Amino acid sequence: MVLLSKNTNNFKYINSKMKSPQVTIHDIAKILKISASTVSRALSDHPRISTDTKKKVKALAKKLGYQPNIVASNLRVGKTNTVGIVVPRINRNFFSNVIGGFEEVVSNAGYRMMITQTNETYNKEVENIKALINARVDGIIISLSAGTKAYNHFKLVQRNGIPLIFFDRATDKIESSKVVIDDLDGGYSAVNHLISQGCKKIAHFAGPEHLIIYSNRKKGYLNALKKRNIDIRDDYIVNDIITKDTGFDACRHLMGLKDKPDAIFAASDFSALGAMVYLKENGYKIPDDVALVGFANEPFTSLIEPGLTSVDQHSNEIGIEVAKLFLDEVKHTPASKICRDIIIKPDLIIRKSSRKKT
Amino acid sequence: MVLLSKNTNNFKYINSKMKSPQVTIHDIAKILKISASTVSRALSDHPRISTDTKKKVKALAKKLGYQPNIVASNLRVGKTNTVGIVVPRINRNFFSNVIGGFEEVVSNAGYRMMITQTNETYNKEVENIKALINARVDGIIISLSAGTKAYNHFKLVQRNGIPLIFFDRATDKIESSKVVIDDLDGGYSAVNHLISQGCKKIAHFAGPEHLIIYSNRKKGYLNALKKRNIDIRDDYIVNDIITKDTGFDACRHLMGLKDKPDAIFAASDFSALGAMVYLKENGYKIPDDVALVGFANEPFTSLIEPGLTSVDQHSNEIGIEVAKLFLDEVKHTPASKICRDIIIKPDLIIRKSSRKKT
DNA sequence: ACAACTTGTGCAATCGATTGAAATATTTTT
DNA sequence: AAAAATATTTCAATCGATTGCACAAGTTGT
Numbered sequence: 001m002v003l004l005s006k007n008t009n010n011f012k013y014i015n016s017k018m019k020s021p022q023v024t025i026h027d028i029a030k031i032l033k034i035s036a037s038t039v040s041r042a043l044s045d046h047p048r049i050s051t052d053t054k055k056k057v058k059a060l061a062k063k064l065g066y067q068p069n070i071v072a073s074n075l076r077v078g079k080t081n082t083v084g085i086v087v088p089r090i091n092r093n094f095f096s097n098v099i100g101g102f103e104e105v106v107s108n109a110g111y112r113m114m115i116t117q118t119n120e121t122y123n124k125e126v127e128n129i130k131a132l133i134n135a136r137v138d139g140i141i142i143s144l145s146a147g148t149k150a151y152n153h154f155k156l157v158q159r160n161g162i163p164l165i166f167f168d169r170a171t172d173k174i175e176s177s178k179v180v181i182d183d184l185d186g187g188y189s190a191v192n193h194l195i196s197q198g199c200k201k202i203a204h205f206a207g208p209e210h211l212i213i214y215s216n217r218k219k220g221y222l223n224a225l226k227k228r229n230i231d232i233r234d235d236y237i238v239n240d241i242i243t244k245d246t247g248f249d250a251c252r253h254l255m256g257l258k259d260k261p262d263a264i265f266a267a268s269d270f271s272a273l274g275a276m277v278y279l280k281e282n283g284y285k286i287p288d289d290v291a292l293v294g295f296a297n298e299p300f301t302s303l304i305e306p307g308l309t310s311v312d313q314h315s316n317e318i319g320i321e322v323a324k325l326f327l328d329e330v331k332h333t334p335a336s337k338i339c340r341d342i343i344i345k346p347d348l349i350i351r352k353s354s355r356k357k358t
Numbered sequence: 359m360v361l362l363s364k365n366t367n368n369f370k371y372i373n374s375k376m377k378s379p380q381v382t383i384h385d386i387a388k389i390l391k392i393s394a395s396t397v398s399r400a401l402s403d404h405p406r407i408s409t410d411t412k413k414k415v416k417a418l419a420k421k422l423g424y425q426p427n428i429v430a431s432n433l434r435v436g437k438t439n440t441v442g443i444v445v446p447r448i449n450r451n452f453f454s455n456v457i458g459g460f461e462e463v464v465s466n467a468g469y470r471m472m473i474t475q476t477n478e479t480y481n482k483e484v485e486n487i488k489a490l491i492n493a494r495v496d497g498i499i500i501s502l503s504a505g506t507k508a509y510n511h512f513k514l515v516q517r518n519g520i521p522l523i524f525f526d527r528a529t530d531k532i533e534s535s536k537v538v539i540d541d542l543d544g545g546y547s548a549v550n551h552l553i554s555q556g557c558k559k560i561a562h563f564a565g566p567e568h569l570i571i572y573s574n575r576k577k578g579y580l581n582a583l584k585k586r587n588i589d590i591r592d593d594y595i596v597n598d599i600i601t602k603d604t605g606f607d608a609c610r611h612l613m614g615l616k617d618k619p620d621a622i623f624a625a626s627d628f629s630a631l632g633a634m635v636y637l638k639e640n641g642y643k644i645p646d647d648v649a650l651v652g653f654a655n656e657p658f659t660s661l662i663e664p665g666l667t668s669v670d671q672h673s674n675e676i677g678i679e680v681a682k683l684f685l686d687e688v689k690h691t692p693a694s695k696i697c698r699d700i701i702i703k704p705d706l707i708i709r710k711s712s713r714k715k716t
Numbered sequence: 717a718c719a720a721c722t723t724g725t726g727c728a729a730t731c732g733a734t735t736g737a738a739a740t741a742t743t744t745t746t
Numbered sequence: 747a748a749a750a751a752t753a754t755t756t757c758a759a760t761c762g763a764t765t766g767c768a769c770a771a772g773t774t775g776t
Contacts (some may be wrong), residue, residue: 375729
């Protein structure tokens with residue numbers, strides 16, 4: 001049984017089974033017969049409060065199980081210590097890894113995360129962004145949805161003075177900090193590796209063109225071919241192939257050509273997997289008949305047989321870098337309009353699916 | 359250039375590049391020469407406000423890009439429309455799937471999510487719970503960390519009148535709603551299936567005993583053996599084996615026994631995978647020499663060769679059920695102390711690793 | 717002994733939206 | 747045209763913590 005005296009002439013008996021109203025600094029102040037401001041200052045170790053009252057206040061706060069009402073504090077101070085996160089899907093390995101890395105850093109700095117998903121649609125992205133602005137988050141980090149082709153909602157974010165950081169799927173239509181991986185380099189080294197393994201007819205499963213990450217992977221592919229003086233063949237490039245099913249179909253199409261490719265560089269591990277399934281089902285040898293390289297280094301790539309060579313994106317590290325950038329931006333907000341681009345070098349993880357020589 | 363008159367005698371010129379202070383209902387009120395309360399009511403379509411003023415207010419609100427300050431609203435109303443989520447790790451497939459399902463339901467009901475991870479430690483769990491209480495979330499949903507063996511922090515949640523729902527990893531030490539899968543049934547049907555395939559010497563990789571989910575899976579294993587009159591052999595049960603590496607080692611140990619098992623039911627897909635790797639490396643045939651069944655139906659189980667038979671937990675559905683339960687509890691809060699247990703039946707997904715007959 | 721600090725605490729405004737009750741305006745009724 | 751009923755709007759308090767400023771008591775210096 002706890003006894004609270006908020007109105008001195010109106011005691012309330014709180015049964016421990018009832019929802020007890022939260023203890024406030026005013027409750028503590030009343031009991032100790034001091035002012036709420038003193039309680040507030042005592043709790044935050046203000047130098048002008050005597051050690052004696054600090055002790056008393058803290059002791060009572062502990063005894064009553066006082067928990068500061070952050071909402072009230074937020075309103076007054078104008079900060080929420082919360083970061084908004086917008087991703088296409090939470091349960092996608094890459095995104096949850098980035099978020100995991102991000103969380104570890106910002107939570108240690110006292111920030112909490114509010115996570116939303118867009119399901120790859122523009123409408124939900126806009127909706128989420130607005131909700132986060134309303135919630136007065138201290139910053140927003142986002143990876144664009146595939147359906148996003150307009151960017152005005154980000155202007156809204158910036159007009160509200162909220163730091164905005166893109167990661168992975170970014171746009172150059174908005175001036176803001178970004179953390180991306182060097183997809184061009186990733187594509188380049190993947191294809192370069194295939195060439196080194198002796199492949200001469202390398203096909204490519206490209207992703208949706210308007211997402212920079214995919215167009216860069218394709219550029220990397222093209223650059224590598226040029227550099228090594230291999231002709232670029234349009235019929236070896238299949239667009240918008242990033243799922244297992246479309247990868248399967250695209251592979252069948254390629255293997256139906258008169259002049260079959262001897263390697264495929266897929267912009268997605270899943271489409272590479274689809275190709276692998278098709279090839280195995282139809283008696284092609286991997287990597288001897290067709291070598292395969294995917295992109296993203298999904299967990300399954302090391303578990304399937306043969307292991308799928310893939311480009312690792314250091315997703316956890318991306319999260320950490322985004323976090324650092326964010327912490328830096330809120331520190332200087334709103335003074336400097338720093339825009340930094342962090343480009344992370346991916347790593348090619350070579351496995352059996354492309355390793356011809358030992 | 360936007361012109362705001364907050365103090366009538368102190369105009370502020372806001373350059374569009376500056377961080378513009380957020381528009382409030384007071385700004386709108388001043389401009390329209392009406393009171394802030396009217397603006398507030400107009401915006402929320404209060405019946406006692408004339409259609410005329412509603413129109414004017416809404417028009418101006420739109421023009422000024424007014425965004426309600428939810429923090430202020432939260433403080434006044436005493437709700438935050440936010441759910442706190444505590445999971446061991448965000449980037450674990452199962453959890454991110456549950457969260458994904460959960461999000462879809464609650465976001466449509468106007469709730470946002472605050473997600474925290476414990477990294478399987480008790481301390482971080484307590485810390486996260488306290489932070490969520492401070493943030494005044496409207497509810498907390500949690501899957502226990504492996505390191506949690508004390509439960510007082512949940513009493514704190516309940517004392518604050520915050521609905522609390524456990525999912526997957528729950529405890530019966532706290533009276534509260536839960537959504538779990540029927541692990542016992544899952545274990546039972548996995549082992550029953552192995553017996554039907556002709557296996558007689560079935561080993562088990564169990565998980566940490568103090569997590570109910572694992573002890574139930576083991577019970578299911580034991581029950582199935584009893585029911586089918588197969589002797590239980592202690593040397594076929596290896597405890598605390600849930601990772602790929604420990605699965606590999608445990609499998610080596612089992613295959614070193616004089617009387618080798620002819621099947622393994624692993625409480626985790628990862629330890630089953632470890633076993634599979636060991637068996638393949640050492641020339642054993644799967645499922646003919648040793649049949650394998652895992653648990654969780656991780657994405658990789660369908661991608662590896664042979665496909666790993668596994669128990670699907672309907673993770674997405676768990677999230678949806680938790681969400682429904684949550685929405686129901688906040689609706690009735692704080693009146694009724696409803697405690698419901700939702701038990702979801704898992705599905706055995708049979709693949710090559712255990713299919714002996716065709 | 718008196719000015720000049722230092723130390724410790726309280727007062728009251730503030731953040732922005734919400735809401736019960738009171739006040740004013742408008743329409744209807746008699 | 748006055749009374750009654752209804753429709754709109756405003757007032758003022760509130761949520762709980764924070765903070766500039768004022769004030770009182772105690773110290774130091776000359």
